[in-house]
Amino acid sequence: MVSTSVKACLLERKVCIGSWLQSASPVMAEIMARSGFSWLAADCEHGDVALEGFANQARAVSPFPCVPFVRVAENSTIQIRRALDLGAGGVIVPLVNTAEEAAKAVSSAKYPPAGVRGFAFQRANGWGGDFDAYCLSANGRLSVVVMIESKEAVANIDSILAVKGVDGVFIGPYDLSGSYGIPGQTSHPMVSDACRKVSDACAKAGKSAGMHIVLPDNAKVEKAIADGFTFLALGMDTVFVADGAARALATISRGTMR
Numbered sequence: 001m002v003s004t005s006v007k008a009c010l011l012e013r014k015v016c017i018g019s020w021l022q023s024a025s026p027v028m029a030e031i032m033a034r035s036g037f038s039w040l041a042a043d044c045e046h047g048d049v050a051l052e053g054f055a056n057q058a059r060a061v062s063p064f065p066c067v068p069f070v071r072v073a074e075n076s077t078i079q080i081r082r083a084l085d086l087g088a089g090g091v092i093v094p095l096v097n098t099a100e101e102a103a104k105a106v107s108s109a110k111y112p113p114a115g116v117r118g119f120a121f122q123r124a125n126g127w128g129g130d131f132d133a134y135c136l137s138a139n140g141r142l143s144v145v146v147m148i149e150s151k152e153a154v155a156n157i158d159s160i161l162a163v164k165g166v167d168g169v170f171i172g173p174y175d176l177s178g179s180y181g182i183p184g185q186t187s188h189p190m191v192s193d194a195c196r197k198v199s200d201a202c203a204k205a206g207k208s209a210g211m212h213i214v215l216p217d218n219a220k221v222e223k224a225i226a227d228g229f230t231f232l233a234l235g236m237d238t239v240f241v242a243d244g245a246a247r248a249l250a251t252i253s254r255g256t257m258r
């Protein structure tokens with residue numbers, strides 16, 4: 001059910017472009033999958049996307065080569081288990097600050113003996129129809145990406161990356177800027193230095209570095225790739241709609257409205 005190509009990109013540090021779903025809309029998910037994103041993350045940390053909403057988004061993207069991810073609400077064994085049970089191809093776990101927290105995220109995502117994920121007939125295994133095959137392959141196929149969004153996480157980056165089963169890390173630029181006392185200043189040198197430290201550590205550890213470019217433009221995306229970031233989320237459904245609406249309205253000149 002889930003394409004493995006995103007996992008391969010993570011393991012091979014290849015550029016892989018996804019985006020973000022801030023709304024619970026399966027329509028947005030379908031349109032964005034159709035437009036060619038390799039992965040889409042349903043944001044269950046912020047906003048109103050509940051796991052039920054994610055399941056419908058996963059159904060909407062299933063005809064396309066697009067892997068549904070969940071950014072879970074928190075580093076919780078049950079949240080991670082439920083996201084994967086509903087068919088997530090991977091989880092993005094927010095606010096992971098230490099190797100112990102990274103190990104908890106990995107363990108939550110893996111069936112025993114590697115971890116503590118529980119077994120159930122669920123959407124991910126065709127409601128039991130593909131149970132055996134799914135359970136045998138899930139640990140190797142599903143992705144675990146942990147978010148680096150604090151000073152503490154940056155300080156601990158080498159030990160976080162050393163945790164077996166962490167497929168990559170993902171910078172949350174806004175929380176990171178907040179943690180450095182410069183909220184919202186995602187281009188501030190302190191944030192750039194932190195990003196460089198994370199990307200250098202990833203290169204050394206052979207793991208993928210990712211980031212969310214919430215308001216993408218050519219320069220930001222090219223810089224991120226040049227800086228070694230490969231697992232990139234560009235924009236989000238809500239921003240795309242707002243941009244399109246503003247562009248449409250901008251075509252109306254003042255004269256036309258008179």
Ligand code: 3PY
Pocket residue numbers: 149171172173174175176212
């Ligand atoms: C952040 O910038 O903190 C994020 O989590 C973006 O997704």
Ligand code: MG
Pocket residue numbers: 094149172174175
């Ligand atoms: Mg964040």
